[in-house]
Amino acid sequence: MRALLLEDTHKFKMIEKEIPEPKEGEVRIKVLSAAICGSEIHGYHGKHFGRKAPAVMGHEVCGLVDAYGPNTTGKFPVGSRVVVLPQWSCNECRWCRTGHPDLCDKRVMLGFTKWPGGYQEYFIIPARLLFPISDVYTDQQGTLIEPFAVGIHGIRKAGVKMGDSVLVVGSGAIGLMATLAAKEAGATTIITTDILDYNLERAKQVGATHVFNSREGDMVEFVKSVTDGVGVDHGILCVAAPKLLDQTVQAVRKLGNIAIIASYTGPVTFEIEKSQLREQDIIGCVTYDEEDFRIATSLAEKVHPRIANFITHTFPIEKAPEAFDLVDKRKEDLVRVAFTF
Ligand SMILES: [Zn+2]
Numbered sequence: 363m364r365a366l367l368l369e370d371t372h373k374f375k376m377i378e379k380e381i382p383e384p385k386e387g388e389v390r391i392k393v394l395s396a397a398i399c400g401s402e403i404h405g406y407h408g409k410h411f412g413r414k415a416p417a418v419m420g421h422e423v424c425g426l427v428d429a430y431g432p433n434t435t436g437k438f439p440v441g442s443r444v445v446v447l448p449q450w451s452c453n454e455c456r457w458c459r460t461g462h463p464d465l466c467d468k469r470v471m472l473g474f475t476k477w478p479g480g481y482q483e484y485f486i487i488p489a490r491l492l493f494p495i496s497d498v499y500t501d502q503q504g505t506l507i508e509p510f511a512v513g514i515h516g517i518r519k520a521g522v523k524m525g526d527s528v529l530v531v532g533s534g535a536i537g538l539m540a541t542l543a544a545k546e547a548g549a550t551t552i553i554t555t556d557i558l559d560y561n562l563e564r565a566k567q568v569g570a571t572h573v574f575n576s577r578e579g580d581m582v583e584f585v586k587s588v589t590d591g592v593g594v595d596h597g598i599l600c601v602a603a604p605k606l607l608d609q610t611v612q613a614v615r616k617l618g619n620i621a622i623i624a625s626y627t628g629p630v631t632f633e634i635e636k637s638q639l640r641e642q643d644i645i646g647c648v649t650y651d652e653e654d655f656r657i658a659t660s661l662a663e664k665v666h667p668r669i670a671n672f673i674t675h676t677f678p679i680e681k682a683p684e685a686f687d688l689v690d691k692r693k694e695d696l697v698r699v700a701f702t703f
């Protein structure tokens with residue numbers, strides 16, 4: 363089978379590999395489409411702890427059930443089109459057993475060096491990690507379920523509910539999905555920020571009631587102006603710029619909370635007193651659990667019209683160098699770039 367190997371930093375090579383055999387409890391997936399996530403761009407730059415060359419990356423995947431391992435059955439017959447929850451966890455530790463596979467110490471994501479992912483024709487995954495995908499989705503659009511689950515996880519951890527006000531900082535793919543999840547959770551004031559106007563247009567499309575270009579003024583002032591000077595109930599941080607944590611803390615009301623979805627890789631300073639004296643909660647968010655995927659797939663059909671245009675580019679897997687360069691340099695207006703096989 364064909365596989366896209368990240369050989370070295372910024373270097374890809376198409377290679378031939380044996381088709382892998384699923385073991386007991388596992389299933390083999392035939393890949394229909396896999397998208398490029400920000401975390402894969404970190405891998406491409408040699409800056410991701412788990413996606414290190416040589417690796418076959420790819421974790422936002424839509425595919426077909428190709429074969430189950432010995433003594434293994436699943437609710438999806440061979441030939442079914444599915445999406446996968448691309449997170450391996452031990453299923454035995456305290457965190458796995460209490461519904462927090464994202465906190466498992468042994469957690470590995472699909473496409474890490476240890477677990478060859480969706481940038482190849484077939485990959486292996488535990489059979490329990492398959493989810494259905496509505497027929498209204500194309501194969502490429504099916505890859506959007508994973509980032510939607512990331513947004514849902516952050517919104518659920520923040521406890522967003524009917525009538526709440528939410529600030530979503532950053533409207534790349536994850537910020538857009540968090541905006542969409544906030545809307546679906548019933549938030550009535552949703553302020554989404556970015557520095558790119560076309561991202562803000564998409565934020566409106568998925569439910570932002572207010573958008574703000576942070577190049578054009580003070581985000582904190584803007585949020586206060588929308589919320590009668592009080593601040594929002596929840597701040598959802600979706601871009602890892604160091605100064606944005608401090609600004610988000612200031613834009614959130616007393617007793618409000620801040621959910622951090624963005625992947626910070628270095629230390630960040632902020633005036634902790636500003637948060638402490640408001641009795642705010644700061645919440646860490648890592649990927650998702652099965653409940654997030656259940657919610658994402660059950661809302662999929664309903665939200666499809668609003669996210670259908672998020673696959674802005676499609677490339678055959680052989681054109682990966684071109685596709686990665688496009689995403690890395692943001693050469694064009696894009697949300698998600700997906701591969702075909
Ligand atoms: Zn992702």
Ligand SMILES: [Zn+2]
Pocket residue numbers: 451452453454455456457458459463466467468
């Ligand atoms: Zn575990």
